[in-house]
Amino acid sequence: MSDQRFGEFVAVRRHGDGDVVAELVLDRPKAMNAVSTEMARSVSAACGALAADPGVRVVVLTSTHERAFCVGADLKERNSFTDAELVRQRPTTRGAYGGVLELPMPTVAAVHGFALGGGFELALACDVIVADETAVVGLPEVSVGVIPGGGGTQLLPRRVGAARAAELIFTARRVEAAEALSLGLVDEVAPAGRDRDRALELALTMAANSPVGLRAAKRALRLGHGMDLAAGLEIEDAAWRTVAFSGDRAEGVAAFNEKRKPNWPGE
Numbered sequence: 001m002s003d004q005r006f007g008e009f010v011a012v013r014r015h016g017d018g019d020v021v022a023e024l025v026l027d028r029p030k031a032m033n034a035v036s037t038e039m040a041r042s043v044s045a046a047c048g049a050l051a052a053d054p055g056v057r058v059v060v061l062t063s064t065h066e067r068a069f070c071v072g073a074d075l076k077e078r079n080s081f082t083d084a085e086l087v088r089q090r091p092t093t094r095g096a097y098g099g100v101l102e103l104p105m106p107t108v109a110a111v112h113g114f115a116l117g118g119g120f121e122l123a124l125a126c127d128v129i130v131a132d133e134t135a136v137v138g139l140p141e142v143s144v145g146v147i148p149g150g151g152g153t154q155l156l157p158r159r160v161g162a163a164r165a166a167e168l169i170f171t172a173r174r175v176e177a178a179e180a181l182s183l184g185l186v187d188e189v190a191p192a193g194r195d196r197d198r199a200l201e202l203a204l205t206m207a208a209n210s211p212v213g214l215r216a217a218k219r220a221l222r223l224g225h226g227m228d229l230a231a232g233l234e235i236e237d238a239a240w241r242t243v244a245f246s247g248d249r250a251e252g253v254a255a256f257n258e259k260r261k262p263n264w265p266g267e
Contacts, residue, residue, distance in 0.1 A: 004049075007042035009033075012050065015200060020057040020207040022050050023200070024100075026070055026122075033063055033070040035118050036077050037089055040096035043122075047099030054266060057207040057214055060199045061100065061109045061126055069109075069135070072117025075144070093118075097150035101125040104215050106206050110199035111135045111186065116174065121150030123186075124159065127218065130202065131186040132195035135177040143172040158225060160184045211266045212248040216240070 003011035009028040015021040024046055026033040035043075050056050063069045073093070081089065100107065100122055109123035111131040120137045123129050131137070139148045139156065147153060148169060157165035160183055168175070168185075180186045190198040206214065220239035224232035243249055247265035255262035 006046040006049070007038060009036075009039040010042035010046050012046055015060075016204050016207055019055065020211075021060060021200065021203045022053075022056045022058075023060045023062055024050065025062050025064060027064045029065045031071075031074065032065050032068040032114065033119065034074040034076075035070065035072065035093070035096065035122075036074040037092055039074075040089075040092045044092070044095035044099040047096075047103055050105075051099075051103055054211070056105055057209075057211045058105055058203040059103055059107045060196075060203045061107065061122060062196050062199070063110070063112070065113070067113040067134075068119070069111045069113060069115040070119025070122055071114050072119045072121075093150070097121055097125055101151060101155075104218065105211070106203075106214055106218055108199045108203050108206075110195040111137065112193070112195045117141055117148070117152075118150045121148060121152045121155065124155040125151055127221075128188075128202065129186040130188045130190060130195050130199040131177050131180060132190045133177050133192045135180060135186065135189070135195070136174050137180050137185055138172070138174040139169050140172040140174070142170065156185075210243070210248040210252055210262070210264050212243050212246045212264075213252075216243045 003013055005011050011025040011027050013023040013025060015023060028034065028039055050059055107126040109126040109129045111123050111129060112134050113136065115123050115135060115137045117140055120139060139152045141148050153169065156168065164183060175185060177189050181189045216239040220236045224235040227235065247267045251262050251264060
């Protein structure tokens, strides 16, 4: 199957019956997927296309580089910027990280090798992170005089709690796969070289379920996080109402009673 290219550094591949799983591929191997202005625009454009595609049920974020998922911002490019150019680039950079974070369907990151700074933030923007045994993750931004600016200061504490996030961000330390799993920085560790295979396997399992249900469940999870229980339950109820009278719900109930695999209408 041919890739759909978004500029030079990003591709999208389809998997599964009906192409229901989309693989968003970071493909700037000469720079270990460092996020340049051009690459940020491409990630944003790819996410916009995926978000608008009702046929995509799950997205998997992967890398073509053997030793890195993504090493973060392109500091060589950043070093050449004037202050004004850095300010102008900021919305482009935010568009890339926000594009992944705001995808309406479930997302799985497949991480191997280095996932540092903005690279780890791209993974944190996903719902589930599968790493392999070679993975090294971290947010080292304070060691170069900045802070995590791709969502890290907000997404990391939502994963591991405020105190653990503070320790990791303030020390700028790198965390290897086994410790990352124990701390909740990643959700699963696969054998070396198997992170992509495992992430795609997980995505295909998710994609067998109702696309309407998947998106509504993600919406409820995301919007309800951090709310008090009463407010969260109202968010859940609103999401339930969007699926309760859907074609997917009717098909799911019928398929269950008829002991057959559902043929989801996706609406």
